[in-house]
Amino acid sequence: MKLSKSISRRESLKWIGVAGLSAAFGAYVRPAWAGSANGRVVVVGGGFGGATAAKYLKRLAPSLDVTLIEPQTRYITCPFTNLYLGGVRAFETLWHDYTELREVYGVRVVHQLAEDVDADRRVVKLADGEVLTWDRLILSPGIDLRWDALEGYDESASERAPHAWKPGAQSRLLRQQLEAMEDGGTFILVAPDNPYRCPPGPYERVSMVAHYCKTHKPRSKILLLDSKDAFSKQDLFTEGWKANYGDMIEWVGRSQDGRVLRVDADRLEVETEFGTVHKADVLNVVPPQKAGIIADRAGVSDASGWAPIKARTFESRQVPGVYVIGDATEAAPMPKSGFLANVQAKMTVQAVMADLAGQPAPEPSWANTCYSLITPEWGITVAGVYEVYDDVLREVPGSGGVSPLDASAVFRRQEADFARGWYAGIAQDVWGTRSSS
């Protein structure tokens, strides 16, 4: 392991270069047979995966009849909500809508909740009773929180101890609590075991909370209680925390009794596996997760709570004709990121079109970069490229990499700029949002 780690550090420079340079969001080739892809495709979920899928279906095969089902008229991204929490970004800059999809690309956007899927009859039923038929269905519903997984942590508890892992009112609540916290208060974040949405997310979040506290509440303490013994970009986070925040952030891994089993939201207390009780002033609980509930309704999820997929196409392994992309999938070793949901959507769109046109699916390949900000001027990165090997997904050997340790301030700032550039680029690619920050 030591060996592979040092290799990945050397490789990393190369990768970050590539990731930084490739603003190639739209660079997908339109296959010659795209015009012969006819039929009706329904996409459920207008987030990173679903909105990308709907747009690229119409972009590559305008003759397709494409409907996007999404209850919200305004989509708020999870990416950069941590910056909002840290007070370095306005909430409105995370808002996106479906005007471009509707007006430029001719996607029919229906603002309803999809309530049920009947895969035999090939219909999806909406909350208002409308029934839509489809030839192919793409599900990108993201995650739902598992309210049964942590004793004492249910939906009403989340109104006192927010998760803020699905953005919106929860993000605002957490921000308000943080603003109301006294200097010298304790912020506790409870982090789940793998797999969950955005592996580096909890660690970026405490970084941004520390950034806020450093200027406004410097005597505060941040405690991260973790169900894992290792986490994404661990060495880089640890280095960045020390350099920027001294001892403000304390991480407690599973073997140090960091695994929380019980939450008392009224008293803002948590109890660990070995009976230690911690009291918080602000308590942020990120509970275990599963695929959005519509995945269960469609029959594409399994006992793990996630949807197993065929590696080449992301068609469900359980229900033919239904494709699943984004966080809802069981697609390890791919992390659950917005970056990947967007790339998966583009690959799957090609597979769906090929299927409708009676063509073989093109050979897919996926890339991911997860940026995290430790301060607004200190970015760190992990990147990976994925392929199908022996019918399962794997990381292309030697492709993965993380930012180097001991890098210069200039290097860290450059990566922070890449992160902002990525956000602007992907918002434009998915929702056509002209960027503001």
Added chain:
Amino acid sequence: MTGNRSRRRDRVPGARLSFGRVVVATMVSVLLLGAGNATAARAPWERVEVIQELLNGAEPQRDAIQLDLPAVTQDGSSVAVTVDIESPMTQDDHVERLYLFALGNPSPELLEVRFTPLSGRAGISTRIRLDSSQTVVALARTSDGDWLADVRDVRVTVSGCLSRDDTYASEDLMQTRVRVPPNFERGESAEVRTLIQHPMETGLRTDASDRPIPENIVRSFEAHLDGAPVVTARLHRAIAANPFLLFHVAPERSGELSLSWEEDTGDKAQVTAAVRVD
């Protein structure tokens, strides 16, 4: 933990062949030659030598035992495993032993646990190391001599998102943590959680200058209630670092639970905890 079985074996220096490594060598050849003989009707896992020896021709039942672990895991260095066996756990009818095997590891043995009626429930949780995608087997023997088995396939993916520091803070070595419920109901089983800080060095790794790091593990664990055994366990090197073991105890009266761990150097750690029966 990457690389295939035979390559891993070649890397082991011949000069220090320990018992464990001899077992590995035989294991691999059995795995390769086992197919196509008289037991061909049996599942592949039943043909693994260590399992064949235990079963000695017996046909294990598959319904009363449940092995739980994730079908896919991103981090093979610490995979949560739970085994639960249905049994009255009386003097006349209880589960005596549980064995866990990971068939694709350099050596398949993970853990052996002996239960007693005092355990109240034949169930454990622990965390294991899985070298690659493979089959995990739980095998249990009851006081009647019946065998029970459950089998799971696990896919292990290597994630670039997980970088892990191998260094270990020696001042924490052999530090223990124990969680005993504040009170018990007479004769009802309840969970006890234990953990000991230990790197569980496999003997398969090399240090920065490519010298092999010798095997160094916690090899056994025992729990006694007022001197009477509750569970005893033999740990192998593929138990994850900082061995975690959850077991059950069903006390008839208040007493003292004594827990002890032994390292392969002979070093021991011991703690006691009060058990209160209402």
